[in-house]
Amino acid sequence: MGDERGTVSPKSWLNRLSNLLTTEPENRTELLAIIRNAGSRGVLDAESQRIIESTLRVADMQVREIMVPRAQIISIRDNSEPKDFLAVMIESAHSRFPVLAADNSDEVMGVLLAKDMLRLIGQKPERFDLKDYLRPAFCVPESAHLDRLLREFRDKQSHMAIVVNEYGGIAGLVTLEDALEQIVGDIHDEHDDADEDSHWISAQADGSFVVQAITPITEFNDYFGSEFSHEDFETIGGIILSEFERMPRINESIELSQWRFTILAADLRMISVLKVEKLA
Template identity: 80%
Template sequence: MSDERGGDTPKSWLNRLTTLLGNDPETRADLLEIIKAAGKKGILDAESQRIIESTLQVSDMQVREIMVPRAQIISIKDNSQPKDFLPTMLESAHSRFPVLANDNSDEVVGILLAKDMLRLIGQKTERFDLKDYIRPAFCIPETAHLDRLLREFKAKQSHMAIAVDEYGGIAGLVTLEDALEQIVGDIHDEHDDANEDSHWISPQADGSYIVQAITPITEFNDYFETQLTHDDFETIGGIILSEFERMPHINEYIDLAHWRFTILAADLRMISVIKVQDLRKTTA
């Protein structure tokens, strides 16, 4: 068996391509032509060709081309209490939120991770100080190119950056996921792993569960080994809404079999977050 591939490095890989396809490239445009020719000859499959071409083009793109603009950012003030931001945090389903100074909306204090806040849902939060949970954030010019952004993410071991304009004001927000998607295409958020119910359903220290109302009934049944069904609804929130026969209020609950469903977040249109308890494991 040949071990010809054992020494594959970017340089040896490129040498083989140029041997097959012509002279060494002198410019990036030449290199792109070689890559395209390799695709046509079947040396590279279509996906590999796309990723290589995207990687080469990343240095031409600027942060402002992929950032979430300031007007669309969901941020939290550094003097906020859980009751102020938890409903919005849960409804948005984002995993990271920039924290801004209460007295200066252009001063970024840090980043708040949603996973650090989940345990506070439904709990009393006396002596709560948001600053205890804030993680460092870094800023990058909105004109910076994506290759620099990726290097900064790696160096700072961070997943989110604040894009700033020429005056130092907040221009937008950009994540590592946003940058990588320019190379590999759409990818899942870090909480969207192979078992997506890990994002919809969060076990709590007291034995209860925080469940997103959009959790599909099938996923809920698989997780809790239940057999809930409904002809008209596909989500657990739909089932709960049909049982109430009206829009429930916060902290209202309903019991189905040996499960208690308490409303944690809802508005005039829909239920967003539910607390689920197994009544067989709770004391009266």
């Protein structure tokens, strides 16, 4: 006979689990003890036990624990033209981008879906207003618990939320995938890469490179064979910002040590994405 546990249906193991409840658990600790007992007795397989325990823990976790911090957000300004953001949108492989007010980096105007911009690739529309393409954005406090976040995603039929701090400023963003991964584990898609460097630096067909501004200087030097100092700054974006001595505008360039750096994405506070070219 085969292993019956491999073919136990959800209804079956729920029935078997309920048989272990000689008394109703009075708190989460007691419930977890029962679940672990069920796992040790073979009523639950290891994966089912892990998912149930993770589901119970979600109620104790806060959004700030899983959000993408502000420094790593790739955002778009609401006065941008397609030429300003399409290359970054394609290269980042993200499906959604927060759109911020041109004069206030803490004012979220909406969310831009990459699929809504596909028809603009290679086109030069006579009139373009980014606001015509925006979807509603919703915000959650960084102190919100994940069970509340999941309900918000369900009720609003949304996949991304802007995380705000106690002062109303942007603290980060969080996606439905981020929340679900706390229950089922990492969800890899075709854009995920086990090599972290490839997430920071991407070679382009024209010989240039798209580089995340948060790329550590040591990683940048290893990749390009350059010798930028990391004594005063940790990231390549920090060096570029220091050289400009002000917040640069999109498409502004600067040349350093045989390299040209062009700003592809930035807001009023930080640089997000750079185009890097080797000078002849």
